[in-house]
Amino acid sequence: MPANNSAESYCLGIESTADDFGAAVVSFEGKVLSNANDTYMPKQGGIHPREAARHHAEVSEKVLAEAFEKASVKPKDINLVAFSQGPGLGPCLRTGATAARALASYLDVPLVGVNHCVGHIEIGKLVTGATDPVTLYVSGGNTIVSAFEAGRYRIFGETLDIAMGNCLDVFARAVGLQQRRGAPFGAVVEELARKGKNFVSLPYVVKGMDLSFSGLLTAAVQAFQLKKGSLEDVCFSLQEVAFSMLTEVTERALAHTQKPEVLLTGGVAANKKLQSMLQVIADEHGARFCAVPLKLATDNGAMIAWAGILAYGSGLSTPVEKSFVNVKWRLEDVYAPWVEGR
């Protein structure tokens, strides 16, 4: 376990955007000392915001204690508290924000609100060594192709309706699949897709640089119900179509920006098929492909802590009276002065 060097500065990061409650201690040099987490598992259906928030409140003490313990850092050694301020589910965000405000004022340290999407990109860069990537961020709640340009992470393409992960989750539930701890719906679909052989035609919807998944979802569920193919075939086809859409938009952004890396993050980043497709376009454009390891690609406290450290380092902080959560906070609304300075 890392030794507690009292000269070092530490940030506590709290993440509570959706179904994960995470807390992590990260040093100002970028060492992730702990990354504790507890995921809300609904008995059936999707995430109920109020129930998830109740879960977060219940586990917060345990998760925070674990974060301090694993890092061998005492609360009084914390120099900064960062929390995810949005975008996400209101009740969940508020639970994390409340804990962050209370801790910051009790410890008498600055508070910094972090944009969840910025957190994903920054921790991805830290852990893969990417310097200036085109990022494909795909999760249950977000589907964004982004790259840094003139002070901000610009959105080159995004979903017009539901997120990629949401599409996979709803499909999996509709066809009667079960998720388990350690094997979310995406992984279950991927496993079945590997056994699929026949391609079932499904709608491919790319509009300019943006994507749409809702029609694809409906068509995939119907293809299963109408027995246009086996479940394995439908899973295979759904993945092929959805991931080709993502890859096409990422390639366009890459061709346009000529960036040196392609960064894949978010919960769907674990998918091997998607990774292999992005590898192809990265190779063709002479870019390095970087997939963020799962523990840091899914929602986690470390990414919030690290993005908080970066923002604080360029003089940004969030006074308590301005720390309202922002459920629709867009990535490109965030001014990111720390990026060019490094």
Place this chain on the structure above:
Amino acid sequence: MVLLKKGAEASLYLETWHNRKVIMKRRLPKKYRIPELDLMIRSQRTMHEPHLIHNAKEAGVPTPTIFMVDVADANIIMEFVEGKQVKEVLDNVSAEERLSLCSLIGEMIGRLHKHGIIHGDLTTSNMILTPYGKVVFVDFGLSERSVEIEPKGVDLHLMKRTLQSSHYKHAKECFKAVMSGYAESVGTEEAKKVTAKIRDIEKRGRYVADRE
């Protein structure tokens, strides 16, 4: 076969076809997707684009003549339009000619929108000024059909940004002329609505001083 332009989705070649100078637009296979899906996407787009080029003609907007559509190979053979890209011309003509050219461009965009055609890539390199003073619109690869205000605003917003980046010396008066030509096609009421939408779109992002 001379490669004129390599895009992320399609490439343009200059070719001779039955003694004619033609443009061949090829949508090449993508290695990352399975052949069935790849063929479906390429052939759908190869059919979609000539459709919209034809619709534009019906709306009274000059576009290249389509000679052949090879759906199986995802190739379109079309007229090579003689003339100069508006991009090269705009800064090198008299002020009077510049404004009348912009007004004409606006009038053509208005005709497209009035007929529910969104070009999707309105840059001055996608407009060709012929020796006869016509402006021919090319590259309908990103086009779509819509009668809503939002995509019309997005369409013209791109036009405005192109003027600001590639023709910054005259951007302001040029865009004003574009919008006056546009109003002639769609009517003042509609033009006002679209202008308001463009302002709306500008405020959404980027480096707008009055937002800071």
